[in-house]
Amino acid sequence: MTSEKRRIFLVLNPVSGVHSPDMVWRRFKQRCEEAGHEVNVYRTTGDENLKSIVQSAAAQGYDLFVAAGGDGTVSAVADGLYGTRIPLAILPVGTWNALARNLEIPLLIDPAIRLITGEHRELEIDGMLINGRLYLLNAGAGLSAETMEKTERRQKRMFGWLAYIWNIVLQFFGLQLHSFSINVDGTPLRVRASEVMIMNSNLTAIKEISNRLELRPDDGKLELCVVRARSLPGFLLMVWNILVRKPYRNPRFEVYAVTRSAVVRTRRPVRTQADGDILGYTPLEVQVVPKAARLIVPLEGQFGLLPALEKISSRVLETIPHVVETPRDLVDQFGKIIHPKKGRHD
Numbered sequence: 001m002t003s004e005k006r007r008i009f010l011v012l013n014p015v016s017g018v019h020s021p022d023m024v025w026r027r028f029k030q031r032c033e034e035a036g037h038e039v040n041v042y043r044t045t046g047d048e049n050l051k052s053i054v055q056s057a058a059a060q061g062y063d064l065f066v067a068a069g070g071d072g073t074v075s076a077v078a079d080g081l082y083g084t085r086i087p088l089a090i091l092p093v094g095t096w097n098a099l100a101r102n103l104e105i106p107l108l109i110d111p112a113i114r115l116i117t118g119e120h121r122e123l124e125i126d127g128m129l130i131n132g133r134l135y136l137l138n139a140g141a142g143l144s145a146e147t148m149e150k151t152e153r154r155q156k157r158m159f160g161w162l163a164y165i166w167n168i169v170l171q172f173f174g175l176q177l178h179s180f181s182i183n184v185d186g187t188p189l190r191v192r193a194s195e196v197m198i199m200n201s202n203l204t205a206i207k208e209i210s211n212r213l214e215l216r217p218d219d220g221k222l223e224l225c226v227v228r229a230r231s232l233p234g235f236l237l238m239v240w241n242i243l244v245r246k247p248y249r250n251p252r253f254e255v256y257a258v259t260r261s262a263v264v265r266t267r268r269p270v271r272t273q274a275d276g277d278i279l280g281y282t283p284l285e286v287q288v289v290p291k292a293a294r295l296i297v298p299l300e301g302q303f304g305l306l307p308a309l310e311k312i313s314s315r316v317l318e319t320i321p322h323v324v325e326t327p328r329d330l331v332d333q334f335g336k337i338i339h340p341k342k343g344r345h346d
């Protein structure tokens with residue numbers, strides 16, 4: 001990969017994240033040119049048709065695209081490349097960069113550029129088509145869309161991802177459960193939930209969640225998650241139960257594999273989002289697209305220490321036996337980890 005000379009097209013979202021866009025472009029251009037690549041940039045304004053800009057750059061012979069921005073920028077560029085086999089790299093300069101985290105792409109600018117210009121591999125990941133547009137991470141109805149709508153760009157620039165956490169906390173006050181009627185690959189389902197989310201990739205940086213939910217962006221299926229938690233403690237207990245136990249034993253959470261399509265309807269309109277963009281209101285119709293995008297990712301074990309740490313955390317979590325129902329149970333569980341012998345006599 002290193003000796004190949006490429007024509008690289010950078011799509012730079014100048015209002016995403018906290019970095020100076022001029023610095024990002026200068027550094028990227030310099031490193032690419034040092035490596036002998038040709039490079040061009042497009043700065044997004046938010047008003048353009050990014051899909052057709054990416055498509056026409058692809059038609060001009062650019063053979064590697066780089067999305068510098070958050071998850072929204074990455075998925076918009078992937079949408080433009082959909083149907084080509086042109087690879088896409090991520091320069092994670094957004095607020096949270098969930099996809100980059102999941103694909104173990106370095107989050108610092110210099111190592112992320114080195115991955116693009118140096119050694120790497122290509123991974124074909126699945127996508128979801130919604131109203132004819134490709135998305136890569138997740139689509140949801142309920143809490144996620146309501147939170148995104150309330151998290152303003154101004155807040156994100158000042159406080160980064162903490163802005164999302166703060167708004168999730170606020171959302172839990174006065175949270176309502178919605179009545180959903182869902183169709184998963186032709187099978188109907190009725191649930192009451194605060195959120196129904198269709199996931200291709202983990203939203204968090206916690207690898208254990210991907211393992212427990214069998215969330216892999218390259219396995220040809222999506223996971224439809226029904227979240228029943230309706231308070232902040234309930235939500236935290238739900239996450240804990242996902243971590244320590246198979247999710248299907250979890251009273252606040254259910255998960256269904258989607259291999260073809262999912263439709264989410266509600267009696268009253270509920271807000272919907274996909275990859276952080278507000279879509280509108282239910283119904284939400286999602287079609288699974290296997291191998292929809294070709295991403296530049298690190299080689300196996302290229303960024304050293306993390307896999308070993310993950311193995312240790314996974315062992316610890318497997319030793320914890322019970323589903324917790326109340327905050328008191330959670331305290332007991334911690335007690336058993338700290339004093340394993342005492343716990344045995346309970």
Ligand SMILES: [Mg+2]
Pocket residue numbers: 126199200215216217218219220221222223
């Ligand atoms: Mg998958």
